[in-house]
Amino acid sequence: QSALTQPASVSGSPGQAITVSCTGTSNDVGNYNLVSWYRQHPGKAPKLMIYEVNKRPSGVSNRFSGSKSGNTASLTISGLQAEDEADYYCCSFARGTSPYVFGTGTMVTVL
């Protein structure tokens, strides 16, 4: 069971929009709308930002949105703010093995 593939880093200026990709296979991302995204600040626990591809939990800013096309899911952060600087992980249900497989993680930097 391989981890989902994410870019190592993505950066943007304050106010800009950035997109983090998450590429899997037809055994996970491609066939299930069960992709979630987590934000992790240094030394802190991950926090759920998006679930079921594009749903936001209560309390999460509407600057965060999710989408999926084929085997690739994406997290878009609009109106980038300093507090958005963190590591972001995608996660998907994976058929046939364990219920969850995480992405490799992306460091988002606010320039």
Add this chain to the structure above:
Amino acid sequence: QVQLQESGPGVVKASGTLSLTCAVSGDSISSTMWWSWVRQPPGKGLEWIGEIYHSGSTNYNPSLRSRVTISIDKSKNQFSLKVSSVTAADTAVYYCARGFAISAIDPWGQGTLVTVSS
């Protein structure tokens, strides 16, 4: 507000067994949720370890299944993790968390660092 808190030894000797407990407050461990363990080696990404339902049903990461046991104690509203035959590769921050029927993991405990010593 649901809160989870990990506890257990911060250092485990190589070849020994790592044991952690997660205390749950604000939700019943007998609710319709799954209870998970996730770990993160220093400077690396997240790895899902396994989960348990209040009935005792479990799911494990295939790469760890032979060494991992997750159990539940409904009387104490807590669940536990055991990893046997540990090596330096098991050194990580271990998180406990609540799972929503394979769609999400939320919330997470603060995490606890376990170091495997030689």
